[in-house]
Amino acid sequence: MTIETLSELLHERKFSALIEALDEINAVDAAEFMATLTDEELPTVFRLLKKDTAAEIFAELSPDLQEQIVKSMSDKELSGVMEELFIDDAVDLLEEMPASMVSRILKTTSPERRHEINRFLKYPEDSVGSIMTSEWVSIYSSLTVEKAVEYIRKTGIDKETVYVIYVTDPRKILVGILELRDLLFAKPEELISDLMQTSIISVQTTDDREVAANAISKYDLLALPVVDSENRLVGIVTVDDAVDVIQEEATADIEMMAAITPTDKPYLQIGVFSTFLSRIPWLLILMLSATFTGIIITHYESALGQMVVLTAFIPLLMNTGGNAGSQTSVTVIRGLSLGELRMGNIFRILWKELRVSILCGLVLSVVVFGKAMLLDRASAEVALIVAVTVLATVVFAKLVGACLPILAKRLGFDPTVMASPFITTIVDAVTLLIYFAVASSVLEL
């Protein structure tokens, strides 16, 4: 069922066929269809949807379409949609809406739900609390399998997942976990306490959401319990939310590595001015930081006036240093964010990078010596100066590239700010200093 087919149904006014189709297809695709509707069609079609389908599709719409629908609804209709939404989708909605809309939405929800939503809204943006949901299935360990299944059938229908079942004691402390498949293959009279896993992997509400996502990825979980400091169950993070976190964090890392302030919207949905704002600060900072290289070159101006041939190798040296440094910094940054590298590994990393950089540096300096002599017809002295500078630069760049991200993390910053452009600026300045120092001593300028 393509968007075109759905549009045809709409334009031929075959509403019941359209509603049936929207009910049948995936909510993500249905939301893509809704985004093609005109301002008049959107609320009309939305009103025709079944209550639960409407909530599912609503959760997948972009914030501006959600706002448009909320505006067109009566308080009663709005209240219906809000009660059907999963708690995390309701919170996401409120985070995107303008303030006046937020208070109207909160007014239409039931007091218990409002209380719950407010609790979620208080968690910091990148915390586990901000992505968890409070709709899980929990049972007591004294139940038999038969009773547990009966209880889940009665209470599980509006829960985000019924496949992972949490065993809590009367104080809500998490004592065990089991999967629905364990119940499926157990005998009816077996006890939950005998079936449940007691070795539990959990996170806290204040942990970084990446910690939760990495745990779900590492242990192949469908859902991860979130507990408070007394080990009481307060929420769960499901694998589909973890997937979103993993993709968003990878995109943010890639953007920061390319000197862009991360945004959480797709490229085509961001306006020209917002895109400009996410890019210009870094371009400015990096441009102004090139002042150092300018000062160094100006300082050696008279020497360069005599030996302009040295100038021709400046881009080659700076690029090679920058590339060598960013290879290392990017590798270390990715290792840190996947949890493969820790601060304790710093000496192992430095020792490895030292050896790799000497290997790379030697190969590059032999090649550049040959190129300078044969291709650029430089003198042996100049070729030697360039070759020595390449070796020293590559070793320096790789060691700096390894240290800075780890240092940044140690100081509590995001290591990603230490990616390529930043490293390049430092490496550029040092490369020139090495170059002119070597040149001065060889040529006695």
Add this chain to the structure above:
Amino acid sequence: MTIETLSELLHERKFSALIEALDEINAVDAAEFMATLTDEELPTVFRLLKKDTAAEIFAELSPDLQEQIVKSMSDKELSGVMEELFIDDAVDLLEEMPASMVSRILKTTSPERRHEINRFLKYPEDSVGSIMTSEWVSIYSSLTVEKAVEYIRKTGIDKETVYVIYVTDPRKILVGILELRDLLFAKPEELISDLMQTSIISVQTTDDREVAANAISKYDLLALPVVDSENRLVGIVTVDDAVDVIQEEATADIEMMAAITPTDKPYLQIGVFSTFLSRIPWLLILMLSATFTGIIITHYESALGQMVVLTAFIPLLMNTGGNAGSQTSVTVIRGLSLGELRMGNIFRILWKELRVSILCGLVLSVVVFGKAMLLDRASAEVALIVAVTVLATVVFAKLVGACLPILAKRLGFDPTVMASPFITTIVDAVTLLIYFAVASSVLEL
């Protein structure tokens, strides 16, 4: 239960407590403990494990530990482990083992399993076929819920997931999908044909594995069916494998953007020489491509000899151009790999980048003009030359950065090769040409 506690149990020779603990904790953690054992301890502890726990832990071990264990096992023991492994883990194992080991392992498996493994081994490395598994639950649409549950209880125990159930006809053609939760909340006498979803999202074995991972992420699926050209079900991809694909592909993209040949091992597990090999080709290519900038500078050697002040701005211009270009190329590459951008969007992208680049270029050129005059005490002519070059460079760099990845994709290459270092090389050369052209016309050199 930490690794230290487990080691204590081992050294106090409390084997039954150790085995019980390894059975209780997550297989990933158990594998981390196994990796700390000596060459003698490893096979001994492994032999003590329960058969199904052994297979679970084995699947999480690194290839060299797997090899060590396989070597220490009799054919009979090996055959036991192979039958317990999920098919995708068995295939992964065989892909990592040396050839002599592979034939020994295949000899110990049952003919049906051997046939199935061989089929999987034939799929290309990055295809859906290489990550799918053949252990799913399928039922006929004519069953009642009660009969279906009975059937799943009987056949589902060794399946990779029982939460997504596939409905096929006698020719194995996929006709519907339902979730175990649908069965849980249905009445016993309802028919599968009335409950199942018939609008099915599926992929083919030859699709790129990223297509499957993106579909699972987009539609929040627990598993995705893989069909052949006649819509017969041949496998499923589960969400945990999709998560691995998403993380591996993001890492590979990041590495390629930093001019590193991607590897699929964690940093600390790669040897110095392999790391060197993954980095040196790109450093060499990029260094040699700086020949162009060298030629351009040499060409203007006499002019530069007269105006060494122009040299001082070369690093600033090249860095700014490079950064502006990589901001755009990285954004476009990420959009392409997340499926947010397509080739059809090229004109929309170019039009947006044109406007963003003019905004960025204007701000940067005003700032650099002020900086050149006030901070560097350059003449008004030189400041003007630099400012005009910055504007032209930023616009050029952003348009090239938008075009090249899309062009690469169009030609069937991975757009990621068009990331920062490659763009920088092109932008560097063009920046210098613009700079000297502007300088010549202003200063009449």
